[in-house]
Amino acid sequence: MSAAFQKIYNAAAERRAAVDKPDVPVIHIGMATCGIASGALETKKAFEEALAQQGVEAVVHPVGCFGHCYAEPVVVIEHPASGFPPILYPNVTPGKAKMLTKLYLEEGDPRFEHILGATVENEMIPWVMEFARFSMETRIVTRLCGHIDPERIDEYILEGGYASMVRALEMHPDDIVEEIKSSGLRGRGGAGFPTGQKWELAARADSGGKEKIVICNADEGDPGAYMDRAILESNPHQVIEGMAICARAMGASKGVVYVRAEYPLAVDIVTQAIEQARESGLLGRDILGSAFNFDIEVFQGSGAFVCGEETALIKSIEGTRGMPINRPPYPVESGLYGAPTVINNVKTLATVAPIIEKGAEWFKSIGTPGSPGTTVFSVVGEVVHPGLVEIPMGVTLRTLIFDICGGIPNQKKFKAVQIGGPSGGCLPEEFLDTPIDYDSLNHAGAMLGSGGIVVMDEDSCVVDVSRYFLDFTQNESCGKCTFCRIGTRHLLDILSRITIGEGIPEDLEKLKDLSRSISQGSLCGLGRTAPNPVMTSLEYFADEYAAHVEEKRCPGTTCRALTAFYIDLEKCARGCDVCVGCCPVDAIFTTRTRKKGIDQQLCVKCGECKVACPAEYDAVRRVSPAEGVPVVERVETEDSRE
């Protein structure tokens, strides 16, 4: 068998050698969705045009997502002839691309002022691993993301890919299960069920003659988490390999990748990767002469958050509404079309091959005893270096937010961190030293969930964020359970009232009551965890709720009904009309002194004037409660009549 794989490996190496040009510079460009959104396509085009124009020879090599969203489009240039190490450039606009082609590739000047760092240790340019954002990560799942071209299976194979699958094919299926079990790997979809145990149950289940099935759950519905997409777009083969190993362990012959249709690039890349694996003989019938049959198809999820729940996901593949059903029987006994089915998250499956390669002991040495391994977070909101971060379990929130992601920008104070999306909770400063693992977070009332982390500074409102998540879950409730369907609606109504200043003191008790009932009276994870954002914020930010209800004041000056803008006449500069020009509703008028005032009746509180007001004047103020605004009467002046 390994001889058969050796042949595939050699073929890949040969193909690679044919295109490799040793002394020619290589330009790696991050081309996942996030890179493209930041303009990577234009950057790539600019490089290609400049290379052609100036007659410089270089290879443009598209890669996946590097995880450093703040620096997109990210470009790494290897230019061996210049004597410099491979250099990482952040925020490479088309203009920068042209400049680098001319000055670096042609003339050998790497333009130090644009460099983020070198990707290898050297004596000339700081190594990126000297920065916390790089060095504190432990990359297992995302190790190759941003380094290889996801559209070429050869690159994955040459990096050691599919060797674990070959190894698994030589192992007894029970030994694979045993290895995963003893590694302590837990489901990365959020609930944290032990993966090995799931596989074991499915392996033992009687399929009644049906084909057993592996499903990769890439129905990433949490609005604010995108690591599954990034992994599929950057290194799909590691997930495919994990699925094959799982299939081997439990005796499945069919696999399904359930990926959101909203991720068109991920759909394309996974589909193509599966085809390539099939062509190479790594999927299909009698894989590498081992008599093991396994093939994968792609199913596009149509956008329903509840379909992340395994029974709902199955229902949706079967062609009905994605409504969860009662368990037991669990999918491992009777899942898709009644066959024993294992459903694992993208990250779980991407962790499998490294465990088989390096062993359970190695895996257990990372993370905490109860939650071994790493987890991938998407850290967004008010942090300096947002993006995807893969860290060992057990790292504290403080380290993640302040050391790795650079803390809060603009000298603002930290207020809260929302972790786990709509199922998670809002944690205040005193939890910053909580280690991130399944159990500690559950204990705090939050949840690891999808791994979405939103950092909020002092200008954010936790009540508003809770309302936002409730709005989301209320919309996404499938409607099966009364408490979830109607209860979330009531929660949302109450929260909405509070955020527009119509809350009454009894509301807070009602919120708690309803929350408890919803989590007890719902069948699936969506309903059971939907009140989490409300319950945690009520517990840890009671004073904010009180301020909204009793004083009609929003401490984060975010809730629009409770805030108002005004222009500080002491600071406003005569004759500067920037705010007037930017106001979308013409609410800003010129007073007799030629200073500006805001017509509170017209103002929609978009905050555009506050952004637009030049920093040296900084005259626009936002206050809460709204009554605190000094009155400036709108008087028709000659100016405003024009």
Add this chain to the structure above:
Amino acid sequence: MVEQNDDFEEEQILQEIEGRLAGFGRERSNLIPILQMIQEQYRYLPKASLELVGRHLAIPSAEVFGVATFYNQFRFNPPGKHPIKVCLGTACHVRGGDIILENFERKLEIKVGETTPDREFSIEKVACVGCCALAPVALVGETVHGGMAPSKVEGLILRIEVENEMRQRAAEKEKSA
């Protein structure tokens, strides 16, 4: 390129769909892939097509409608030539995504889920397009615009209108020449 006409003859669409349905088996599990195929072709699900699908799979069209309305992906009216999608993911929300949405609504004088009478623009909200570091984000067609601000909304729309007008003038010029 020929300008695509949104006002397809419904009859013609249905005939085309009927032809494509033949490529799908009659198992229930084909329902969502079929709906996705129709939407991909025509950018929405024409009402009458749901009946065709029901007939093909031998299930009531009410059932087809039930499934189609359950999922966020499907829409039942044709989108504009320049569909605008405003991201309301968590990161975009905390950075004022709803204000961006409001500005589009105010500027185009339609609500979310609607299409302008001239079929030029439509507004949708999406849960997360996955580029949170650029929040707030809006998509016009397939192009992602990061770091949106209320004042950028007007600029975006204006640009499309100007481009339209330039195209129109060029076409007229060609005609007269």
